[in-house]
Amino acid sequence: MKYLWVILLILVVFILQTNKIYAHQPFKIIKSTTDITTIDLSDASVSHAFYGEFESTDEEIIFNLNNFSDNILKFSILIPDQEPENQIKENYLPELSIEKLSNSENQQESIKELYKANIRSTFYEPYSQMNLIRVISHQETLQNGSTIKVTLKSNGVLRYVFSVGSKEIFSSVYASGNTEYFNSSAQIAWYINPIYINEPTSTPQELNESKPTPTHEELNENKPIQSAEEIQSTTKTQDLFIEQIDNTNISENRINISTLISVFSSIILIVVIVLITYKYKDNKNGNN
Numbered sequence: 001m002k003y004l005w006v007i008l009l010i011l012v013v014f015i016l017q018t019n020k021i022y023a024h025q026p027f028k029i030i031k032s033t034t035d036i037t038t039i040d041l042s043d044a045s046v047s048h049a050f051y052g053e054f055e056s057t058d059e060e061i062i063f064n065l066n067n068f069s070d071n072i073l074k075f076s077i078l079i080p081d082q083e084p085e086n087q088i089k090e091n092y093l094p095e096l097s098i099e100k101l102s103n104s105e106n107q108q109e110s111i112k113e114l115y116k117a118n119i120r121s122t123f124y125e126p127y128s129q130m131n132l133i134r135v136i137s138h139q140e141t142l143q144n145g146s147t148i149k150v151t152l153k154s155n156g157v158l159r160y161v162f163s164v165g166s167k168e169i170f171s172s173v174y175a176s177g178n179t180e181y182f183n184s185s186a187q188i189a190w191y192i193n194p195i196y197i198n199e200p201t202s203t204p205q206e207l208n209e210s211k212p213t214p215t216h217e218e219l220n221e222n223k224p225i226q227s228a229e230e231i232q233s234t235t236k237t238q239d240l241f242i243e244q245i246d247n248t249n250i251s252e253n254r255i256n257i258s259t260l261i262s263v264f265s266s267i268i269l270i271v272v273i274v275l276i277t278y279k280y281k282d283n284k285n286g287n288n
Contacts (some may be wrong), residue, residue, distance in 0.1 A: 054154035092156030
């Protein structure tokens with residue numbers, strides 16, 4: 001019986017090590033077309049990463065952090081360490097406000113705080129395989145029963161990640177609302193495809209009023225001709241993106257296969273050791 005408990009303990013350790021391949025639960029922010037984009041977390045102590053894009057100023061995303069199993073509020077705003085995000089001036093970075101609701105002596109207290117980008121620390125995130133820049137970071141201990149409303153507001157066009165929590169739990173889903181699971185292939189596509197500001201276009205009426213209709217010959221003269229080299233370069237870029245995504249999938253599959261092989265090999269090794277131990281013990285008892 002003692003050996004059985006040892007086997008179970010070793011198996012639990014291996015399972016925990018396997019889960020450490022993933023640092024957080026990744027989710028994509030889905031913008032609501034009818035209302036304010038809102039995401040609810042039933043346990044904000046569990047590590048989550050929410051990937052999103054701001055396409056204009058004054059966009060808002062709300063995160064309702066409804067429960068904390070360890071009473072610790074921990075969050076960060078991250079941006080890709082890539083162009084154009086790593087060239088953006090500080091006043092174009094997003095800002096974050098929180099509203100803390102807590103019960104004290106049968107009274108509900110509300111505290112509002114504003115956080116603006118004030119740091120730029122770069123780091124490599126091995127789980128998502130991204131180079132990121134942390135622009136906002138905060139951690140504090142909360143009162144029991146506290147709930148937090150986080151409002152993330154845009155000041156410009158960029159990609160961002162809202163990370164919250166620190167406990168690595170993957171057996172349950174805690175996020176709901178305008179969000180969905182974000183797999184590794186989608187994360188890489190998000191990372192390698194930047195977004196840029198689209199210049200406003202004139203209406204057909206404005207075009208007709210400001211410029212006469214060109215003739216067929218003028219259209220042919222003014223029409224830019226894309227060279228074969230430019231077409232080939234565009235095709236190569238798209239192929240490169242697809243190849244990077246495929247390579248990520250292959251690497252992920254190799255990691256999973258290697259992990260399974262390691263776990264099963266360890267189980268077989270443990271069983272062999274236990275059998276040898278019992279055999280040795282039986283032989284020793286027989287000799288006595």
